[in-house]
């Protein structure tokens with residue numbers, strides 16, 4: 043495994059005037075990178091390492107920091123011309139948003155080490171172009187990367203953490219397990235299809251990871267994650283932090299459940315990572 047990025051740690055308890063999650067902005071940079079390594083982490087997850095001179099200055103500090111990855115378009119490249127359209131950034135702004143040929147999706151920064159490159163853990167699935175690209179990925183292929191435009195630094199001073207993810211949130215969940223202090227008690231729930239989809243987990247004390255199996259149900263159709271979070275006892279505002287990264291319906295159900303138990307923004311931050319039936323779901327939308 044590559045060396046993890048040095049990630050920022052926030053140990054100051056949030057006050058009413060101070061948001062629990064701190065944002066650190068970064069200059070927006072578009073990069074053209076090349077796949078240097080492809081590893082199988084499980085039946086459905088591949089670890090893609092990207093490298094290239096454009097990685098100079100890359101920064102990701104938070105466990106759920108993400109980039110926009112730009113993929114080659116659906117048309118075959120003609121006469122050796124590559125069909126990878128890249129974002130253009132001028133004066134710190136992405137200016138060719140929506141240009142023909144741009145094909146992008148969000149991916150978590152798993153690790154960044156200047157000696158190794160940028161590592162993404164990407165789900166293989168047949169439902170969309172990024173999932174299909176991942177299935178055929180091989181060294182030498184180009185990809186574009188935009189961002190991160192900022193790092194979100196969550197509190198790491200809580201006694202307890204409740205983490206919930208499907209395959210798409212699993213890279214961020216692994217980052218969480220890497221950065222949380224050893225004294226923190228962690229209950230993590232991960233929804234995958236079957237045992238062949240499990241990935242290796244870091245050794246941690248006071249940590250319980252429960253794998254939940256869809257068992258051939260369609261991704262994004264189960265209530266496994268909200269049901270599991272609902273079983274967690276003794277969640278106290280200010281002492282617990284909850285995070286989730288998964289299909290939107292599950293994340294919304296978890297958020298609603300936590301609110302119903304009297305927890306608020308001082309105790310959780312989460313957003314839907316994809317939405318069943320909706321290509322390139324915008325996780326900044328109100329629906330997320």
Ligand SMILES: Cc1cc2nc3c(=O)[nH]c(=O)nc-3n(C[C@H](O)[C@H](O)[C@H](O)COP(=O)(O)OP(=O)(O)OC[C@H]3O[C@@H](n4cnc5c(N)ncnc54)[C@H](O)[C@@H]3O)c2cc1C
Nearest residue numbers: 148149150164165169170171172173317318319321322325
């Ligand atoms: C902040 C953030 C971080 C993310 N980090 C990661 C990451 O580290 N690794 C990762 O693999 N994904 C990650 N995702 C999720 C990824 O961006 C989406 O799954 C994306 O939709 C995949 O694009 P696509 O082209 O394969 O499918 P799209 O073209 O976007 O969608 C086509 C169809 O496929 C469905 N679909 C999308 N994703 C899946 C899936 N995983 N399983 C089954 N059906 C799906 C859609 O609902 C839609 O019906 C992240 C998302 C966000 C918002």
